[in-house]
Amino acid sequence: MLNKFLTRSFSSTVSSLKPKIFVTRPLPHTVLLKLLPHFDLDIYKKKYPSETVLEKRLTDCDGLMCFGGDRVPSSLISHPSFSNIKIIAQVGSVLQHLSVETATEYGIPVCVCPSPFTESTADLNFLLMLSVSRRIKESDQFLRDGKWIAWDPKLLVGKGLYGKTLGIIGGGSAGIAQAIAKRARAFDMQIIAQHFRESKHNTHERPPVSIGTILRKSDFVSIAPPIRESDIIEGKFGYNHIKQMKPDSYLISTISSSRLDLNSITKALKKKTIAGIGLTISQKDLHLIDSVKDYNNLALMPPIDKSQISNETNTQAFMTAKTLIHFFSQKTKPPYLINPGVFR
Structure with a gap:
């Protein structure tokens, strides 16, 4: 694979002073200033270029800088117009429209810069986990209704996190x-998980495990973005997944509610298949769980993980620009690589 990668990557760049990058969106001024000394840029002036547009514009390009939500399917990556592309660098972590598997097959590195909301999304995950397992909503209302008189061993008993198994x-x-x-x-x-991004700090986790093992063994199951189709096997996370979980376990989701089978969420709560569920949900999807939204073992929040920062695109775009510069100048393994197999 390494020889294939090297042949594809740099044999055709020697005749050009600057590599050419196709960019699927207009860029912030600071990002342009970062890129222009290093690259010839072909910037698409509209949003969401079609596959046909990409086939025409990528023919003489060395790299693709795209955004989460852009369609970069297998049919495009395997098209002759893509044959000169040496790297795909994506701004944003949504991967459902980008065929990483095909890119890997063709020896093309795919880099996805981490979201500045990584830490706040993890915070939100634990907020939901504690909220539903320690019955925060119910306890709050209990106190506001004037029902608290004295502590009782059986009053508002919840499940602690200490020493439990978390599956991600x-x-x-x-x-x-x-x-x-x-x-x-x-x-x-x-901690058991499907996969972690490679990191020098990533020494405490166990080897990756299957989704079935996670569902069967975990006290808390967390579904975190970005989610790939291969992560959940089926198109949406639904009742076939939930029924594999332990009856006293909890499901936590901070992925888009459109990736969940919300009818299954309703069914699981009504049948008491698991102990509780905590999830972020959009306003437009709320009606789909209307019959259970007042259940005490359901914790709901809007996706507020992005509320603390306002410049996500600018930040990620700048990091993506630095990734491209590193790749073409150093000709080595780039930062934020998600398919390291192309370098083996």
């Missing part, structure tokens, strides 16, 4: 799984 599905390419695991270690939790 998804979240690998953005480093969110790793950030969640870091917090879990403070609770002395046992």
